[in-house]
Amino acid sequence: MNTNIKWLDAWRVRWARVKRGVEMGLSGLLLMVGILLSVALLPELPGLVSGTITGDDEAARTLFVCLAGIAVCMLQWRWRAAIYLQLRRGTSQEEPP
Template sequence: MPSQWFATWRARWMRIKRLGELGLSGVLLLIGALLVVALIPALPGVVSNALAGDIHAIKTLLVCTAGIAVCVFQWRWRTAIYPQLRRDASQEKQS
């Protein structure tokens, strides 16, 4: 009887962890999308300032590009980053 109770709660906990990991990866993807939306209107001015040698514009471009890349890559390879999603993906491939 206790093992059935434990198994039920363990399954629930795994679902909660999976939803949390999916939620976190979705939030990070949303942050990347917001970075893109915020950068697009400023892009012509930032690029022209960067080409003129403005160090702050160069840093802005590098940080925004790196932030967008991290957000997109973590979404693209989320099964490699989040262990619960990796377990679920390997179970789905076997089925």
Template sequence: MNINIKWLGTWRVLWTRVKRGMGLVISGLLLVVGILLSVALLPELPGLISAALAGDGEAARTLFVCVVGIAVCVLQWQWRAAIYPEPRRDPSQKETS
């Protein structure tokens, strides 16, 4: 019986590490998407702003969507411990009950 409990604990730690790693990978990929979106928007920014101020609705919509997308990517990185709860837990620590 003790062997089964030990085996279960080992798999629990392994599964926690995998979930933690996946959370970090997903948050890192979203941060990279935000950075790439920023780099892609930067050369078009002056034209989009002037077109939006001139009354072009499509330019204003594109500018808004890009800025919101960048903000979401950056905020999810800053608050990744709240969005992905596994990164804030250390799987090597034993749970105390």
């Protein structure tokens, strides 16, 4: 019966590592989306800013949405340990005794 418990503990550790890897991958993917969005926004930024200053609602909305999307992507990377539960734990806690 003790071998069954060890087998189950080993699978729990493996599953926790897989979940941790998936959460790291997802947070990295969202970071890349934020980077790509900021790179795509750079060439359009002067036109959007001048359009916003002159009162173009569509330019202001586009600028706001792009900046908010970039901010969300960057903040989720900065605070990924608070958002993704598996990233809160250290790898030493996942090892069976």
